[in-house]
Structure formats: C-alpha cells, structure tokens
Amino acid sequence: MLTFATLRERWHSFAGGFVVLFLGMTMVSMSVLALTSAGARVPDRLAGTPVFVSVPAIERGDGNFAPDRPWSPETVASLRERLGAIPGVAHAIPDRMFYAQPVVDGRPVAGDRGYAWSAAALAPYTLTAGAAPREGEVALDRTLGLAPGARVRVLTVHGPVTYTVSGTVNGPGVYLSDTEAARVPAGVRAIGLVTEPGADDAAVAAAARTVAGASGVVRTGEGRDVLETREHERTRWIGLQVLTGMATLSVFVSILVVGSTFAVGVAQRRREFGLLRAVGATPRQVRRMVYGEALLVGVIATAAGVAAGASLAPVLGDVLVTAGFEPPGFAVRLSVPPLAGSFAMGVVVTLAGVWSASGRAARVRPLEALREAEVDDRPMPRARWIAGAVCCALGLVAAVDAWGSDGSEAFALSGLVAAMGVIAGVALLSPAIVPPVARLVSWPLARGRGATGTLVRENALTAVRRTAATATPVLVTVGCAILITGMVRTTAAAFAEVRATTIRADAVIVPDGTPGLTDTAASASGARSSLFGALFEPDGGVLSAIGATPELLESAGDVQVVSGSLDALRDADRVLVADWLAEDRGLRPGSPLPVSFEDGTSASPTVAGVVRGADADVLLSRELFRGHDATTLAKEAYVAGAPAPPGPGARAVDVRTYSAEADAEEDRLVWIATVLLVVVSTAYAGVAIVNTMVMSAAGRVRDLAVLRLSGATGRQVLGTVAAESALVVLLGAGLGLVVALPALMGMRGALATAMRADVPLVVPWPLILGVIAACLALAVCAAVLAARPAVRLPARR
Structure with a gap:
C-alpha cells in the first residue's frame, strides 16, 4: 500500500x-x-449604446477577415429615419469610420480613426474642454495635450489638413463635425440606438427588428461584440494560434x-x-x-x-x-x-x-x-517498436511529398508533418537507435582518452534507458527548434529576396508611424502606388480589388494580360478581372460587373479584359477606387530616381531596405511566438535532463564508490560523470540536427519552386547553439552536483 x-x-x-x-x-x-x-x-467606443442594428454578416472561413458589405447611402438614410422614430430612441447614429491621424511635434501620434462628432455619444465620450467641432474644426483626445484653439495637422487619405482644435474629449479618436464627416466616402455597417433615460431596451430592440427587416440584424448585450474591427479580429486570431501552440506543445x-x-x-x-x-x-x-x-x-x-x-x-x-x-x-x-x-x-x-x-x-x-549490474539489455516493447516505426514512416512519406512539391501544394504542412513524425519516431525508438550511434560517436573518445574515455563510452552503451532518457528531450527540443525557427527565418528571407529582385524602382516610400501612405506621400517625387481593398457583389460576396495605374502594373511585370489591355484602367468605368473570376462568372469583354464600393454606392463597370497573376480578383483605376474609399492607404510607393522628402508619416528607403522591412511587424509577431515556443520547450527539456541526472545519481552510488576504491580521485570520477553527460547531450543534439535539417531543406526547395527564386536556407544558429548550450550546462551541472555526495563517500565503504 x-x-x-x-x-x-x-x-x-x-x-x-x-x-x-x-x-x-x-x-x-x-x-x-x-x-x-x-x-x-464590445468595443469601448460603442459600449454605452445598448442596441445596434448592423449589416448581415457574411460567412467567412478561418483566417478570413474580409469586411461585410456596407449599406448603401439610401439605406442608411432610410434606416436612420425609421429607427430614430422608435419610441424610447433618442438618437439613431450611424457608425462611420475613416482614416484621420493627428501630427504632434512633427510626428504622427497613436490613434488613426476619424468619426463624426455624433458618434462620440455611442461610448459615450464627453467634452472635457471647449466645444463640439464645427466646419474646419476637430475634437481630439485630451491625452494629446492640445488645448482648444490650437492648430493641428491631421493626416487624411488625401494628405495633411490643418484644423483648429474646438475641444477635447475623454476618449480616443479624431472627431469632425457631422456635416464634414458626411462628405467623407466611408461605409456604414452599424447604426447605434441611443435610448432615452428609463427606456425599455428590450422593447426598443424588438421594434428595431421590425424596422430593419432583412436589411439588418439587431445586436444587444454581448451580441454587440461582432462590431469589433477586423484589425482586432485578426489580432485575436493570431493570439489564438500562439496560445494553441503553447498548450499543444505543453x-x-x-x-x-x-x-x-x-x-x-x-x-x-x-x-x-x-x-x-x-x-x-x-x-x-x-x-x-x-x-x-x-x-x-x-x-x-x-x-x-x-x-x-x-x-x-x-x-x-x-x-x-x-x-x-x-x-x-x-x-x-x-x-x-x-x-x-x-x-x-x-x-x-x-x-x-x-x-x-x-x-x-x-x-x-x-x-x-x-x-547487481546496471546493464540495461532488455528489448523494447513491441508496441513502442510499432508506434516508432509508424511515426517514422508517416514522417518519411510527408518528407517525400514536401521534397517533390511544385510549390502549389501545402509544402510547409508536409514539411512540418515530416519533421514532427520523424522526431516522434526517433524519440520512441531512441533505446534502439542510441546504442549504435553512441558507439560510433564515442569510439574516438575511447581511443583517445584512455580509461576515462572507455568508462564514458561503456556507461553510455550499457545504461541504454538512462542514455535515451537524457538524449530524447534534447533531440526533441533541438529538432523542433531548428525546424520551427529555420522555417520562419527561411520564409521571411524568401519573401525579402523575391521583393528585392522583382521591384523595378530606385527607391521606395514607406509609412513612418502611420498604418499606410496618404495620397500626398504616395505621389511624392513622382512615386506610383496601388490601393488594395474590397468590392462587394450583390449577394454579399467579397472580391479583392486593386486600384492601380497601367504604368505601375507594367513596371511590376507580374500581371499577364489574357485579353484586353492595361490601358483600360485609364477609364473610370472599365475594369479588368482575374481569369478564374471570368471563368466562374462567365464574364468576357463588354460584360457588366455589378459591385458595391466601400462607401456603399453601387455601380456596374464594364469588363474590359482578363488578366492572370494580379493578386486580386478585380483591377480598377486608382482614382475610381479612391473616390469610394476613405479608409484604405497605400502600403508603399515606388520612385524612379532620387526621392525628395515625402512629408510627415512617410520616409524614403532603398529597395533592399524596403525588402527587409516590408513585413517587419508581422515578422516580429511570428518571431516572438517562435522564440516563446522554443523557450518553453527548452525549459521542459532542462527539467527532464536535470531529473534524469538526479535519479541516475541515486542509482549509481555503488558504481561511483567502486571507482573510488579502484584508485580514481574525486575529480576524475566527477570528470567522468560530466563527460558522460556531455556526450549524451551532444548525441541528442546531433540526432536533432540530422532529423530536422533534411525536412527544412525540403521546405526550402519547395518554397524556391513556388517563388521561382533562389531562396536561402536561414537557420538562427546563435539561438540553436544557445539551446544546446543550455541543455549541456544543465546536464553537466546536475550530474556533477548529484554525484558529489557519492564521490565524498569514504574509500573503505
């Protein structure tokens, strides 16, 4: 018991x-x-409003953050009038957002959303000083430190505009007068119903359902959380991947x-x-x-x-x-x-x-x-043989799939499955794999170090379970670290290399403290830029769209014209469509394409041609795109020749610098998540190694005492223990390298095929060597400290 x-x-x-x-x-x-x-x-800026009516949400797959189709301006006006007439409703306020970012002391500050002044009541945010804005005025967050009457430059999609500060509020945002905000082409996807004191919110919601009908969905309570921005939804999705990875790895x-x-x-x-x-x-x-x-x-x-x-x-x-x-x-x-x-x-x-x-x-x-002997010559269980063999087989099949990928398949997933399968298989089969590998690795040690080398070699070979128990966590940790970090760095290097070799420009203008480039910054020094956004089909479907000039598309060289000409984009009522869309919708030159824009207005531009490789479903003129969208900013602009200073919120860099920095924020998030996983796995490996060494020392007291009785000094015995521990850790690290590198090279080859570029294999060796050094230090220190009491035993024991 x-x-x-x-x-x-x-x-x-x-x-x-x-x-x-x-x-x-x-x-x-x-x-x-x-x-x-x-x-x-529920966003803080909407938390004070109990009832909202929003557009019907579209069905989106995992990782898809496409926006919902906004209402048309006519629908917004009609809904606002009818919802405002509901008993108990004080105001029906459209939630309209657009880009607006203050510039303080020459630098854009945090917060890049603009609203109509009436939208402040949705929070509600109230004035802390001054008055509500009128034409040519703005109300700003009080934390910016600008007093009423001050002049402030605000970046808009078109460029900087100077306003007078009318007042300050106790919340974030840039607030224009309702009249001025209504002129900004921005879509409305929700209308908040600010109720009167004492009003029955449930009755208001029921009446709103009747008024909205099929054109809107009533949101109350926690159901208002669907009103969060797509940026926040994407951030949560990234966090979900990180947390799931941490839990799964644990x-x-x-x-x-x-x-x-x-x-x-x-x-x-x-x-x-x-x-x-x-x-x-x-x-x-x-x-x-x-x-x-x-x-x-x-x-x-x-x-x-x-x-x-x-x-x-x-x-x-x-x-x-x-x-x-x-x-x-x-x-x-x-x-x-x-x-x-x-x-x-x-x-x-x-x-x-x-x-x-x-x-x-x-x-x-x-x-x-x-x-009495500590010789572990028992065979492995049959179930472990089978499980290890199956894992290795699955890993090898996935590895062949990754190596043979033409770039159109999920080669990254195949590579991950390959490496993880082989790592798990080798870990399960470690009692059978470790002895021959240890014999091969330690043979020079035995010949060169005399009795100590022989003892180290024989101890590693006879105590198979102990050796495997120490080598396995090192194998798993080093293998996973090489695979994950190498894949992240290699992928980032691949995209940077492709950008650096395909961009046809002398310099690139990039955002500086802003989410994108205003039109003024994007056209500085004759620069050319495109706008990436969405168009909405009548049934609510979303089409990706690029607003660009023919010159920019020609210089990029990625777009292949199947029919028609890029010059069609000089006309505001003509568009080019991707080949798949033309085939799926039965579109051909001359066909109308009914769509709605970001501001909710509808049009039926004429299909003027079909293209391939455009990275979007529809190509349209930049002017047409901008005329209906006051939220989308250019991500970069290309300059031929020496660029002039582009103004606030932008800076000019060379092509190589741009290529390395283009995805800097996303790369930062991915790398932080990667290092976090590596640190967690290394911590687990360290615990396993220390535990194995401590447990092994408890069972080797007699062996170490015999070494002392045979004439070995305490230093020699501890040196033998340290050398044996180091050998086992290096053995596990070597197996991790052997397992992970081929899979990583397979992924690199498939990535090179997919991108049609010479993709370098990038492994962050300082981090990997740090992981190995940490395992080595923990193993040696734990083994020596655990063996010291036995070494100090009297010689006559």
Whole structure:
C-alpha cells in the first residue's frame, strides 16, 4: 500500500515528473484561460449604446477577415429615419469610420480613426474642454495635450489638413463635425440606438427588428461584440494560434518527458519490482502500483500547476497585449470550466506518460532481484517498436511529398508533418537507435582518452534507458527548434529576396508611424502606388480589388494580360478581372460587373479584359477606387530616381531596405511566438535532463564508490560523470540536427519552386547553439552536483 512515507522515500523518482507536470499544467491552464477569454468583445467606443442594428454578416472561413458589405447611402438614410422614430430612441447614429491621424511635434501620434462628432455619444465620450467641432474644426483626445484653439495637422487619405482644435474629449479618436464627416466616402455597417433615460431596451430592440427587416440584424448585450474591427479580429486570431501552440506543445512535451521520467524510475527500481514479484505480486498488481504512484503525484502536481496557472494568467494577458497578440483591453477572466478541463488533462497526461513504464514494470521477472549490474539489455516493447516505426514512416512519406512539391501544394504542412513524425519516431525508438550511434560517436573518445574515455563510452552503451532518457528531450527540443525557427527565418528571407529582385524602382516610400501612405506621400517625387481593398457583389460576396495605374502594373511585370489591355484602367468605368473570376462568372469583354464600393454606392463597370497573376480578383483605376474609399492607404510607393522628402508619416528607403522591412511587424509577431515556443520547450527539456541526472545519481552510488576504491580521485570520477553527460547531450543534439535539417531543406526547395527564386536556407544558429548550450550546462551541472555526495563517500565503504 502506498503511503506518504513511501512517497517521501521515492521522492527522487517522482520529483522530475512532479516538476514537469507542474510546469506543463501551469502553461496549459494559463493558455486555456487566455483562450476562453480571447473572444470578441464590445468595443469601448460603442459600449454605452445598448442596441445596434448592423449589416448581415457574411460567412467567412478561418483566417478570413474580409469586411461585410456596407449599406448603401439610401439605406442608411432610410434606416436612420425609421429607427430614430422608435419610441424610447433618442438618437439613431450611424457608425462611420475613416482614416484621420493627428501630427504632434512633427510626428504622427497613436490613434488613426476619424468619426463624426455624433458618434462620440455611442461610448459615450464627453467634452472635457471647449466645444463640439464645427466646419474646419476637430475634437481630439485630451491625452494629446492640445488645448482648444490650437492648430493641428491631421493626416487624411488625401494628405495633411490643418484644423483648429474646438475641444477635447475623454476618449480616443479624431472627431469632425457631422456635416464634414458626411462628405467623407466611408461605409456604414452599424447604426447605434441611443435610448432615452428609463427606456425599455428590450422593447426598443424588438421594434428595431421590425424596422430593419432583412436589411439588418439587431445586436444587444454581448451580441454587440461582432462590431469589433477586423484589425482586432485578426489580432485575436493570431493570439489564438500562439496560445494553441503553447498548450499543444505543453501537452506533447509533458507526455514525452513524463514517460521518460517514469521509464528511468522503473529501470532503477527493477530489483524492487523483482522482489515484489518474488514474494507473489502479480504483473497486474505491479502495474496498478506504478499507476497509483504516478496518479498521486500527477494529481498533486496538476492541482498545483492549475492553481499557479490561474494566478499567473492575468500576467500572461498583459504580456499578450504588449506583444501584439491580443487587442487593447484584453483581460484574462477566471472561470471554473477551463480550470477543471486543465486538471482533467493533467491526469490524462500523467496516465499516458506512465503507460509504457507501467508495462515495463509489470514485465520485470523475479530473478531481477538478484541482478547487481546496471546493464540495461532488455528489448523494447513491441508496441513502442510499432508506434516508432509508424511515426517514422508517416514522417518519411510527408518528407517525400514536401521534397517533390511544385510549390502549389501545402509544402510547409508536409514539411512540418515530416519533421514532427520523424522526431516522434526517433524519440520512441531512441533505446534502439542510441546504442549504435553512441558507439560510433564515442569510439574516438575511447581511443583517445584512455580509461576515462572507455568508462564514458561503456556507461553510455550499457545504461541504454538512462542514455535515451537524457538524449530524447534534447533531440526533441533541438529538432523542433531548428525546424520551427529555420522555417520562419527561411520564409521571411524568401519573401525579402523575391521583393528585392522583382521591384523595378530606385527607391521606395514607406509609412513612418502611420498604418499606410496618404495620397500626398504616395505621389511624392513622382512615386506610383496601388490601393488594395474590397468590392462587394450583390449577394454579399467579397472580391479583392486593386486600384492601380497601367504604368505601375507594367513596371511590376507580374500581371499577364489574357485579353484586353492595361490601358483600360485609364477609364473610370472599365475594369479588368482575374481569369478564374471570368471563368466562374462567365464574364468576357463588354460584360457588366455589378459591385458595391466601400462607401456603399453601387455601380456596374464594364469588363474590359482578363488578366492572370494580379493578386486580386478585380483591377480598377486608382482614382475610381479612391473616390469610394476613405479608409484604405497605400502600403508603399515606388520612385524612379532620387526621392525628395515625402512629408510627415512617410520616409524614403532603398529597395533592399524596403525588402527587409516590408513585413517587419508581422515578422516580429511570428518571431516572438517562435522564440516563446522554443523557450518553453527548452525549459521542459532542462527539467527532464536535470531529473534524469538526479535519479541516475541515486542509482549509481555503488558504481561511483567502486571507482573510488579502484584508485580514481574525486575529480576524475566527477570528470567522468560530466563527460558522460556531455556526450549524451551532444548525441541528442546531433540526432536533432540530422532529423530536422533534411525536412527544412525540403521546405526550402519547395518554397524556391513556388517563388521561382533562389531562396536561402536561414537557420538562427546563435539561438540553436544557445539551446544546446543550455541543455549541456544543465546536464553537466546536475550530474556533477548529484554525484558529489557519492564521490565524498569514504574509500573503505
């Protein structure tokens, strides 16, 4: 029967599993709490309005952030009049947004959204000084430090405009007079119903449903969260990927490390299990005992980890917002279901991790009690052979698929499956793979270092389970680190290389403190730029669109004209369509294309030709695009010759600099997430290594004492232990390199094929070497510190 006294005696066997489970469940519970808290939320600027009527939402796939079709100006006017007449409604206010960013002290400041003054009541935001804006005036956030009467430049889509500050408000945004804001071509997708004091919000919502009919959807309470911006929705989606990766990695590594921990523990307790079998214990009883011990440790560690995760989850929320993985205002909410689910997951991870070890313990024969040598020559279980072989086979099939990809397939996914499959397979087969590899690697060591080298070699070969238990987490960590970081860096380098070799310009104008370029900045020094946005079909479908000039498309060289001419874009009522769209819709030159624009107005431009490779469904003139869209900014502008200073909110750079910086923000988020995963996996590997070394030292007291009795000094014994630990870590790191690099090279080859460019293979070796060095330092220090008590034993012992 398991008692707490027995548990204390076996602490060395359980400490590693406890720490791994504690860390794993801390990460899982934090991630799950953050995931359950990461849903859409009602924007602060709309939080004070109880009832909204919004456009019907379109069905979008995962990772698709296309906007909903806005109402037409006629529909907005009609809805506003009829909704405003509902009893209990004080005001029906259209929520119209457009680009507007103040320039203070010569630099654009945070906050780039403009609104009509009436929209401030949706929060509600109120004046803290001054008066409401009139024509030629703006009301600004009081935190900008501008007093009423001050003059301020505001960047708009067309360029900088100077306004007089009429007043300040207690919220973000740039507020124009309703008359001036109404002239800005911006779509309306929601109308807020500000109710009178004491009004029945439920009755107002019911009446609004009747008024809106099929043209709108009434949103109340938490249902208003669909009104968040697409930018915030995209940020939440990125955070979801990061949190899911953290939770998945924690579970995956926890199972591997827990299994490895208990495998070492079982190997060291073979004599104990042999004695139990000798006195009549059945294999089922031994298995049940191992499960019971693991379950007790797992429940305690999981409970502690879940409690720690609940305490640290708010800190994680702040970190996610600071890093840009969650929108401002995000906060982690504590709730029982995710914590209970994390606890149940911890128990399942414990049982899954100890499954193989319990079977090995049940197979110990009674004669094992008579064994004195630490030689581990037992064969691996058949199930482990099968699982390892299947993983390797699946990984190799995926690797062949990745290598043979022509760039049109999901080569990145194939490469990931290949590497992860082979890594998992090699980890499962490590007791069989480690001995021959260790024999090959350590052969020069044995020949060159005499008795010490021979001891290191033979210890690594005879204690197979211990060697494999130490090498496996290093293999998994190094392999995954090389694969993930290399894929991220190689992909970024590939896009930069393609941009640098295809851009036909002498310089590029890029945003500087703004989300994009105004028309003034984008046309400085004769620069040319395009606008990327959306058009809306009558059925609500969304078409990607590019507003550009023929000269820009010709210089880019990516667009292939199937029929018609790029010169058609000089005419505001003609468009070019992608070949797939023409085939799907039956469009040909002369066909009308009924669409709506961002401002809600509709038109039926004539299809003047078909193109291929345009990165958009529809090409139209830049002037037509801008005339209906006051929110979209150019991402860059290309200059022939030496550029002049482009003005506030922009700067000119050379092509190479632009190529490296084009996706800087997205690359930053991806790299932070990547490093976070590497750090988490390295922490798990460190715990597993330290635990294995401590447990191994407890079972090697007699061996180390024999070395002392044989004449070895304490320094020589510790040197042998350190060298053995270093050999095993380097062995695991080498296997990780061998497993990950071929898959990474396959992905690089497929990426080069897809982009038709010479893509360099980029691996952040300083980070990888840092991971290996951390594992090496932990292994050597843990082994030496754990062996010191045994080395200090008296020589006559």
